[in-house]
Amino acid sequence: MQLGHIAVAGTIASFAPEITAAAGVPRVEAWSAESLAVVFLAHYLPNLDVIPIKLGWAPDRFHCSYSHSLLFAVAAAAALWPFDPSWAVLAFASLLLHLVADSGSSVGLPLLLPFSRKRFSLYLWADTGHSGWLAFKGTYQQAWTWVTEGGMFVVLAARFYQLGVWPFS
């Protein structure tokens, strides 16, 4: 998933009050600066694994490895918990939904790393690499990326309407 991550993160941030209330931590307002910053940073955190690849510090296959595992999501949330439990809960939800959003890619997600290297995928679309124009263009030549990512933008628009935010105010 590429541009669809924006819609997924925006939708998660719209549910910030419900997510924090369900976890029993201090409430965070929907689409507040706090919820948007935490959710977007956490949701995009797994894809920052391209930075060491671009810098030549890691091979290409480092993409979608440890950063796309369940342990990484737990560790990131646990690291945030002492600073702000609400941030930890929102970050955990964002990281989990990043994995869900990427589950359609043929690259597969090593969810159980470091305990197992088995990769899980729904094989809805073929992976096209971690970055670059070919990766972007190739993604949108495939049907299911339009279905899932486009669908998420419809969901995001629905949240704009439900929360009475412009242009639905």
Add this chain to the structure above:
Amino acid sequence: MFAYRRTPYLGVVYGALIGSATTWLLETPEAPLTFAQAAIFYALSCLPGLGLAMLGDPASRKAKAEFLQVDFYAPKELGDPVE
């Protein structure tokens, strides 16, 4: 991107159906959608609608099959660890 000329038109039709269903499910009497707001829903619904139309288009399947043949993560340089 499309093997059939009908694919984008079919996408608009599917988008209209998705948009209709979405507005029918969401709209409340307290906050009726204006024409412009409904148009936003219909326009966005064309994105997944196009995807649904592409499911029946051979060009999309061909692109997926071709990309599945490529290993984008194969080591490029000497010294990369090989499993």
